[in-house]
Amino acid sequence: MQIARVIGNVVSTVKNDALEGRKFLIVQNLSDDLKPKGKPLVALDAIGAGVGELVFWCRGKEASFPFKRDSTPTDCTIVGIIDSDDHVFNGK
16 A cells, blocks of 8 residues: 545546446545655545545556445555554654
8 A cells, every 4th residue: 555645536537337427536646755756646435535635546447446346447446544644754
């Protein structure tokens, strides 16, 4: 899992049938001191996150696990919301 901030929404007029009713968000990966790192990613939202929130996300095979036995085609999924920036270890 990695930490990111949700920075936007994605609107899709056509998507895989297994993704109907699911929300996509744009996330910016963050370093340990909560500074932007790398390029933003599109992630499938499994928990109801919103723009501005600090979240955990995962990639690969594990990204489909939050959707139970659905065959949800995803490689990047938001799996948790961090309720405060103060809860993130920043090395200080």
